[in-house]
Amino acid sequence: MTYADLTATHAVAAKDGVRLYVEEAGQGTPILFIHEFGGNHASWEPQMRFFARRHRCITYAARGYAPSDIPTDVEAYSQAIAADDAVAVLDALGIEKAHVVGLSMGGFCTVHFGLRTPERALSLTVAGAGYGCEKVFEDYFRGVSLQVAENFEKIGAREFSRIYALGASRVQFETKDPRGWREFADRLATHSDTGAALTMRGVQARRPSFWDLEEELKAMAVPTLVMVGDEDDHCLQPGIFLKKTIPACGLSVFPKAGHTLNLEEPALFNAQLAEFIAQVEAGKWLPRDPRASPGQIMRTA
Known part of the structure; x- marks a missing residue:
């Protein structure tokens, strides 16, 4: 019996007919679960295995990632299209609402899912999202994104992955878990x-900054x-900006951790996500108490 025999698979048509x-x-x-660029x-296998014990877990390959379709027109790719x-x-699975969990590129998608279709989200988990958002680095990020795109075309993923997988926020994963990192790089x-x-x-290269x-x-209440x-x-x-801006938002900072959080720290990631979902489903994940004013240091009266 193969992995495919144990897993339900589907071919879903997007709005423009692209198959996912x-x-x-x-x-x-x-x-x-919505995956990252890398x-x-x-x-999401560590999360699919853990959360499928008590949840209906869904993951998919974004457009441009096999075995989903790979459109050859850049206009078939955008942040809005991804959401x-x-x-x-x-829709294809007949699901009205879901907890939506995304990492990095998938985290941006999760934010835009909440902004565009909040009525479809039970909750949003936004992990490792923020590249290109800082205004001081915005132009640099767009430029380096275009350089990365050119490298994939000229060098190819097989060769360029050796460089990309050792980025400044990826080496933490390699140090902690060489086998897991190797699987990621492969x-x-x-x-x-x-x-x-x-x-x-x-x-x-085109997505808007969170500050925009x-x-x-x-206004997003999810x-x-x-x-x-x-x-x-x-x-x-x-991440701090999202915490301060979204009304019902919590922030979890993983110590000595890089970008690939769900794989680098799967036990901590799963525990945090499970507790969050439990609180949401119990109606206990609320907007910040207005008495917790960020402008107050100590109460004197």
Whole structure:
């Protein structure tokens, strides 16, 4: 019996007809997992195995990632399209609402899912999201994203993955768990050169900063958990910004951790996510108490 025999798989059509590969396991309240740029649907295996014990767990390969379709037009890739693809997956599976969990690129998608279709989200978990948001680095990020896209096209994923997998916020994973990191790096090497390049150009290089969405985020009432590694430097300030801006938002900072949180620290990630979902489902994850004024240092009267 193979892995495929144990897992329900689906081919889902997005709004524009692009086919998305979907896997699911388990029964119960749905959780939708959205992967990062450097991973794919299989990156969520530690969470699929853990949460499928009591939830209906769904993961899918984003457009541009096999075995989903790989459009060859950059205009088929955008942040809005990515968020709509997540909704299309729920629609195809007959799911009205789900807990939505995303890492990095998937974390941005999760934020936009909450902004565009809050009525479809039971909760949002935004992990390791923030690259390109800091205004001081915004232009640099767009430029380096285009360079990464060019590298995938010219060098190819098999060769360029050796460089990309050793980024400043990836080496923590390699140090802690060489076998896990190697599995991540090997998966990255299988990316479609075209899909990776167009995802970088169409989604990463064009997406808005969280600071550009401040008013919309202030109005978003969906219970939200932000997770960030304390050595994932360019996600720390964006994570704090989300905490301060989204009304019902909590922030969890993982010590001595980098970017690939769900794989680098799977036990801690799963425990934090399980507790968050339990509080949401119990109606206990509320907006910040107005008495907890950030302007107050000590109460004197």
